[in-house]
Amino acid sequence: MFKSIPVNQTSCCETPAKEKSHLPVAxxxxxxxxxxxxxxxxxxxxxxxxxxxxxxxxxNIRKWKHVRLFSPWEYNIDKAAREMLLATDWIAPENAEIPTGKELVEQYLKPLAALPQVSPYVYLNSKVTGISRKGLSKVKTKGREQLPFVIHVEQNGASSIFEARAVIDASGTWSNPNPLRSDGVLGKDEITIKKQINYGIPNVLGTDKVRYSGKKVLVVGSGHSAINTLLELAELKKESQATEIVWAIRKPNLEDVYGGRELDGLPARGALGIRIQQVIESGAVKVMTPFHSEKFIPRNGKIQVVGTINGEQEVIDDVDEIVGNTGSRPDLSIVREVRVMTDPSLESAYELAPLIDPNVHSCGTVRPHGEKELRQPEKDFYIVGAKSYGRAPTFLMATGYEQVRSIVAALVGDMESARKVELELPETGVCGIGVGGGDSCCGPVKVEEATSSCCSASEPSKSNSCCG
Structure with a gap:
């Protein structure tokens, strides 16, 4: 296992930088x-x-372990990882089956991490708190590309520093949910009622059943996480009719929320739109749209939610619980001392933003992209996976697999392979251009593999939450 470097390092200006080639990639x-x-x-x-x-x-996947993904196993396992696992006594899951979050961890991620080629180099309970070049802040330019990166890590209460020749940030966004307020700011009023807010995916029909049964529940958000939360609450309402469900969404058109339905390339994802449309039309859920949350006022153990619809004030009274499914945002604090360029609106990798901007693209398909689009001003530093999308939704697991394949090829000097990025993602069945114009995001792309990290239930009686 690689050893940590003492905190009291010698300045890079006092001694020559060490050769980086022997260092690992973090x-x-x-x-x-x-x-x-x-x-x-x-x-x-x-x-x-x-x-x-x-x-x-x-x-992070454990936090939504009861959730079922959209796509079957054959599309949720990275090709290089599959080859390594197949060389052992690992029993591959059935390709056509759709796993839950728990199954994804237990049947794939844990066996992969347990391999002798992987296990010694995985540090658990190790939170990265900062990244920089050895001895230099981001202001200094001369000689920085020859210096190793230093990774500041909190491990079980102790601080350590590690050196690396390159860094790949795949830390995701799940632990940084967006606030409920439509302006994106976390106010004191929201903090005050935090015990009555679940920013994740509650297990409504399981461990969280008592919390929501017979309560007035407000669901905020219009993505797949919100839809699945609503579907489970609708099932709960059949058992406990006193359960009251209110859905606050910012989109003015419910058709945009329902998605492609029968036209979706992932049938399980399309089924969500069909089912939520049926639930809404049944009257089981009160829809508030386009609702923009502004204030949360605690009143005798309940919450009064103040907002607007089409510019007019609207109040939702006597709310017991709120489920916040408004998406997530990246934690960029750890990269403050490296030279990183992010899109000013999405906080995504800068070159990636035009491909995924939800203000422009109505579908979840993204053009193939790899090392070139993810390259940062800081040489050999990359942000990948859901974090590379910043605040944009619809990140797909296969996208991340192709991102890192391309980046690894570049880091080992195989630029031809790095440039040869191929990816096919399943169409959502919704295609169009928003304000801003440009070419359609839904045009043909090169074929390699298709998958989704988002979630659904394979049948109505199962858990129907989604990682959104």
């Missing part, structure tokens, strides 16, 4: 994309080290 995050990067480094004979803030690999 990977931040031991989720599907981070572990896929490790598999590709192993296939190239390159060293790496992984830092995972949680106490197990796939720790």
């Amino acid at each position: 990977i931040i995050g031991a989720g599907p994309v981070g572990l896929a990067a490790a598999a590709h480094f192993i296939s190239k004979g390159e060293s790496f080290i992984i830092f995972e803030a949680g106490d197990e690999v796939g720790a």
